Amino acid sequence: LYHSHFLALHLTEEECCRPTCATYTCHHGYLERASELMDTEVSLETCCRREPACGTDFTCPDGYALYHSHFLALHLTEEECCRPTCATYTCHHGYLERASELMDTEVSLETCCRREPACGTDFTCPDGYALYHSHFL
Helix, strand or coil: CCHHHCCCCCCCHHHHCCCCHHHCCCCCCEEECHHHCCCCCCCHHHHEEECCECCCCCCCCCCEEECHHHCCCECCCHHHHEEECHHHCCCCCCEEECHHHCCCCCCCHHHHEEECCCECCCECCCCCCCCCHHHEC
């Protein structure tokens, strides 16, 4: 009910009633503000709120990177927006992390780690030297 016309006589429904946010349709990328459904200041800003989107509303935690195929996608959670990177991967014994691959999201032993150099497989002794057996593999 439009309060300035309260108890006025001989008015039409259009003169007595004002639309509320309940009549407003939010645009794509926006959700209705349930708390504002009876507000008579009908506008996008009053009646709607922007939907959360990857890349604008979620900051990935350390060791995670934005999942690029979901960039600016709507209705997603932080878990859906962010993917683990090699920074979250622990290399097995005998392997070292590849510092150049820490932000890679293809997390695997092959991508994130490199085998540690080992005697017998990575070094050939020069003439006059023999393989030091206590360091063999």
